[in-house]
Amino acid sequence: EMGGAQQVLEGVLEKTKGMVAGVTCGAGMPYKLSEIAQQYGVNYLPIISSARAFRALWKRAYKKVPDLMAAVVYEDPWLAGGHNGLSNAEDPRKPEDPYPRVKALRDTMRGEGIADSVPIIMAGGVWHLRDWDNWIENEELGQIAFQLGTRPLLTKESPIPESWKSELTKIKEGDILLHKFSPTGFYSSAVRNEFLRSLEARSERQIPYATEEGGEHTHQLDVGVKGKNFWVSKADLLRAREWVGLGHTMALKTPDSTVIFAAPEESKMIRKDQADCMGCLSHCGFSAWKDHDSFSTGRLADPRSFCIQKSLQEIVHGAPVEEHLMFAGHGAYNFGTDPFYSNGFVPTVKQLMDRILTGD
Template sequence: MSFKGLKPILYGGREVWPLVEGGKGVAVSNHASSGAWAAAGGIGTVSAVNADSYDPDGKIVPQIYDGLTRKERHEQLVQFGIRGGVEQVQRAHEIAGGKGAININVLWEMGGAQQILEGVLERTQGLVTGVTCGAGMPYKLSEIAARFNVHYLPIISSARAFRALWKRAYHKVADLMAAVVYEDPWLAGGHNGLSNAEDPRQPQDPYPRVKALRDTMRAEGIADSVPIVMAGGVWFLRDWNDWIDNPELGQIVFQFGTRPLLTQESPIPLAWKDHLRTLEPGDVLLHRFSPTGFYSSAVRNPFLRNLEARSERQIPYSKVEAGEHTARLDVGVGNKNYWVAPADLERARAWVAAGFKEGLRTPDDTIIFVSEDERAVIQKDQKDCMGCLSHCGFSAWKDHDDYTTGYLADPRSFCIQKTLQEIAHGGPIDQNLMFAGHAAFNFKTDPFYSNNFTPTVKQLIDRILTGD
């Protein structure tokens, strides 16, 4: 018997539990985790963001970019993305064995998103039930879904964003919209859809936001049987007791992104799994360092602390002596003429004396100070850019038109593709970005995980269905 009589829903022509595995990009939500989630009767999600592919011996093919230009490397990235996405879907489908459902997840802001999504769907017809897509405003999602006859599930963080998508595009393909994913911008892991009107330090209660989304959907004539998927911060179903069978909200489905990280089928390295068991409340930071320009949530490890420190060693400058910029900067920038406030000149000299000898300009008319080693890494990573985003603040790449954002590359950010590939494939967990949702501290206190217990996906779903 499931918690509070939680009932299966009809999705893609079969009954499934209203439990969705959250898609986690770059080789994390892969065939093993999503196939097992579907086999247990839920909706598994294969990430089609930099997915792994395999050689004839079943070993992961390293994604090596030897193209001479960024555009050539970007083309390689798209081909890797299609091949990996297809292989992951095929393997997940086999594991699922006709149970549950398999979705794929793409970020609209990834480089070549449309090409990769179309390439994967073309080669996996009949295997994919739906496409979840967020990170940006994916207006074309419904049109692509219609072309391949799959369901689509837009990921949004406010009723306003959904209404804009619906009015512009989705109303034309209403029949294939299987659900709307509300991803809480304060609680979800990975990239978050906080708008400029919202305060990252002031989380809002998701209930009124989801009710506003349902009200918007009803006003547009969308039936209550089209579920809203609650994503971000979901751990125990008992915490959501008053959401289930609630006429104000209509049909609710729950997405679990962080909990599936710690399962036997989860492909992340053991060191990452072990670290999840040590997290305390507040150890996941909502930050602005991502080269996407979005807020995102990740474990506040030395990698993230280093980015925080880098941004703290920052001063504004002007190219002419003006206003409070009356002191010529005489450290970190060679013979170039930059003018700063006298107090900032003293700070810059202190940073240089502490070993942060290199001044690097940012797009915001500021200069940050880094060590020589750090400068070398930043410049190499910027040079090696393979165009993994549609717009990258770190390298100033854009995946269309003239292939540049027109802005100065931002040294306060980092190469996201490099660090996510590294951590997913065994790189040091303290020197790479480690995405996690804000409820990850529960691993330490939830008795289900005591004595280092790591459940199978089936055991996890059985546990979730009890309310715990």
């Protein structure tokens, strides 16, 4: 979903011929991945979150380049950190067992004639390999590999700031929030810190409005807005007045005919971040940017979201972790319960890999 992703990838592969083994990509539906891989003679490893998504990619593009598909990464949408591929048919509040979903993926691959020698890589929720004993050398699943994204964060070589590493050891079970505040439009999983709590609170201070009187919209909104074309229910008018009394005096319109209430300093930050948009995404809900055609999504910029480029840059360069987006998988609470990390122990990557290979 990065702006100009295809051009960037082609530029990298053009300058690194013979140096890159394969390309993995998942955001959105990466139909062009196999075509680009074929153009530069590298393998490709698509990231998907369901058999249905893989089938669509295979039918439309990948079946034309079957020999270069080195693996398929199944990224569990309820367990993995970062952005996840939940579909409209899946409930973010009801996690599904990954086993039948991966079995369905293997069944789909076999149905398309893809050999079991092409591994499925399980990503999301992987901590102890012993937890996956029934997956390994399982004929139903075929060849299986595992991807660990969260555990390597807490290693000597990990480049994230020490404040981030320290915070990882304090995470409790349930502290990772699967949310939809991301400007990409995807769900994503991150630590439910003050940053995410503020986004939750911002959306909770939200009421629907109409531009004309009618139905439940019987009262004119008289706080936070300029003009008289904001009609709301009596109950929502009272709620809005209460929020204004608490200091959330600025009403900001959303693309969904609602307004949210924010404090003046928060409103100013939102407007500045939207104005400073640098086009890092192909489509951005927060700023209404699009990287092609009209350069606009055609929707109002959404103040319920945030500038993801700013937040990720800030946290990786040492800004307070409570104030920015802190990605982590849902198993991150294990840092505080796994005896391997007792007494503040931080392993090297080699020590971590040796530990993982024992099953722990």
